[in-house]
Amino acid sequence: MRILGLTGSIGMGKSTTAKLFAEAGIPVYDADATVHKIYEGEAVPAIEAAFPGTTVDGKVDRARLSARVVHDPAAMEKLEQIVHPMLRAHHRKFLDEAERSGAPVAVVDVPLLFETGGEKRVDAVVVVTTSPETQRQRILARGTMTNEAFDSLLARQLPDAEKRQRADFVVDTSHGLDPVRAAIRDILRQVAKMPRRRA
Known part of the structure; x- marks a missing residue:
């Protein structure tokens, strides 16, 4: 499996x-959805113990947690030490199940793939892009983010041009x-012939 x-x-x-990709019959692991899941389940006790007052009704309140860790690198690191092992376990389980199902390809959807060194754990990387204007338009149209918040988020991510290059x-x-859809069909054809590259 690739x-x-x-x-x-x-x-x-x-x-x-x-x-x-899922529509094309490919198993897809969604890192963000998995974070949501563990924030409503297994991560709650450890997060409440580390950051008291950040859970409500047995779930992590993402806004409160974010306010607590976003400007504090040590707190962010502490949070990652709680969450990352859980995410890795979910990730392994997903890959085991995909492999057992006989899928020729599995997709792992990870927003910060390059930022976390995740490209070493996959056989090939697909970067999704659009023009900066379209990107900003889409984000601001959601109504959940200001221009300033968007700019600060972008500043923490690897630039799009560098992602495309890699x-x-x-x-x-x-x-x-x-x-x-056409690009996905083409990618799936090519990936089937690629050598396995992951560490």
Whole structure:
């Protein structure tokens, strides 16, 4: 089985691309969805113990937790020490199940793939991109983020141009779904012939 790492900055169309991989019959691991899941379950006691007052009704309150850790590198590190082992266990379970199912390819959707060295754990990397104008438009249209918050988030991520340079495949989501579907078909054809590369 080949493992494809799927990544891209916020607002690039990564979630949509992940859905289209799933639509093509490919198992997809969603790192963000897994974080949501453990924040409503197994991570709650450890997070409440480390950051009292950040859970409500047995779930992590992401806004409170974010306010506590976002400007504090030591707190962020403490949070990662709690969450990362849990995420790794979910990730392994997903890959084991995909392998057992006989899937030729599995996709791991990880927003900070390059930032966390995740490209070493996959056989090829797919970067999802669009123009900076479209990206900003999509994000601001969600109504959940200001221009300033968006800029500060971008500053913490690897620039899009660098991601594209380091990618094996680039998917541009600027022109609707059909070109993305065609790109996915092409990627799946090529990946089947690629040597296994992950560590």
